[in-house]
Amino acid sequence: MKKFIVGILSLVILGGCGKEEKKVNMYMWGGSKEINKFMDDVIAVNLEKNENIKLNRVPISNIKDTVNKLIVEKQAGKTSGSVDLIWINGENFKELKKADVLEKNIGKNLENLKYVKTSTLEKDFGESIDGYEIPWGEAQFNFIYRGTGKIPFKNYMELMEYVKNNPGKFTYPEVNNFTGSAFVRNIAIDILGYKNIENMSEKELENNLQIVWNYFNEIKPYLWREGNTYPESEGKLDTLYENGEVDVTMGYTLNKVTSKITAGQYPNTSKSFLLEKGTLFNNHYLAIPANGKNKLEAEKVIDYLISSEGQLLKQEPKNWGDLTILDMDMLNENEREKFKSLVENDHLPSMDQLKEKRVKELSPEKLLIIEKGWNNNVGKI
Incomplete structure (x- = not known):
């Protein structure tokens, strides 16, 4: 009888462990109160509800500080870093890639990557991406x-x-x-x-x-x-x-x-x-440090951020207003109309003007x- 009770308790404990919430430390520029609010009040809430992942946004004023942090950790042989996910592009990506501190082929497990424009997966400020980062949004000055x-x-x-x-x-x-x-x-x-x-x-x-x-x-x-x-x-x-x-x-x-x-x-x-x-x-991107502690969870965060739902939320002006990296031809008609409605108003140049x-x-x-x-x-x- 005692063995039976112990067995039940073991199952309960193991079951509880399986539902343990994992935290993903996302290092990103924190200079926009609108973006910060969107990440904390919308994205983080959805991830916790749907994936049991706690997104911890770590605000930084200069991304170069985090770039240097990752390089120094590699030089020191630190295999369990505090950065799980990083928002980067351009010269910072090139430096991280050169230092070999980013996880490779991070798109292999992403279900939503097939909806992303293939052009965004090639180069970042002229630097070949080679599977080290995933596009998150489009920007035009x-x-x-x-x-x-x-x-x-x-x-x-x-x-x-x-x-x-x-x-x-x-x-x-x-x-x-x-x-x-x-x-x-x-x-x-x-x-x-x-x-x-x-x-x-x-x-x-x-x-x-x-x-x-x-x-x-x-x-x-x-x-x-x-x-x-x-x-x-x-x-x-x-x-x-x-x-x-x-x-x-x-x-x-x-x-x-x-x-x-x-x-x-x-x-x-x-x-x-x-x-x-x-x-x-240009496009801006998400990458996972090679010494990150929660790589699987970081991939799940990326997969949500590039999903149709995540991209629509991001493109809403009240949240961020950023342009999507999704290929409209890969989406259904209802999704296409939703994206289109977010960029057609008298305050903005037309999509044709932007592309031109x-x-x-x-x-x-x-x-x-x-x-x-x-x-x-x-x-x-």
Whole structure:
């Protein structure tokens, strides 16, 4: 009888262990209160309910800190790290891949990967993905203005004219912030031409950028606070726009304008616009560190985030407004209509305009040359 009771207790204990909640530490940029709220109040709640996974969002201000953390852990031989999932792209992905600190072939167990656009699985800022990361969303750099009157500028020449005619009403984040870096790259591309930059050697690019630094120094006295200081982040620039201190803001999230209007933070007339030669377009990704403790659970989190449900929730302006990485031809008609309805409104460029004006990201090496050049020739002057 005692053996029977012990057997039952063992089954109960084992059954309880099988239902034990697993925690996934997701390291990601924490500079957007809307994104943070979405991850905590929507995604984390759904994962806990449906997968019994506790998503612990670990906010970071600079992804390079986490990149360095993973590299140092590998060098120290640490096989059980604290990072289970990381949100990355571009130069940070290349550095992690080179250091061999990412789990390989993470898409092999993902049921929803078959719905993802194959083009997003090939390269990240020119670097071959090789199964080390999974796309999470699409982004295209865009500007936002108050929507009254004509678009403030369509190219670098009109921007020069605009800032001189409206002193103190325009600025951009410093280049060490990813939004500031993207703005500077966009203007460099507008001045020099994308194909020209792409065909230049790194040394040629350094030499040719002087005309770009002359341009930025010429507009500097007409910027907010006469260019003596720059907003440290996109969020700070958004606040200046909300408060009416500047008339233009910017960022990679296309539906941000709709999201901010819905939240009552932007004027109802606000609209998004692009440069006539186009703006930078990229995908952002999720990766699993090779020394992560909860790889299986991290894969389940990724699979949910790239599901039709997860992507629709993410594209809703009230949550994030990010564009989906799913292939519409792989979805049913009802799903396609839902996605389509989220990007068709008077505050945004049309999908045709967006596709027409997509400019590929530069290589990480050339990106760093531009950032360094701005710091040495504009930011420190």
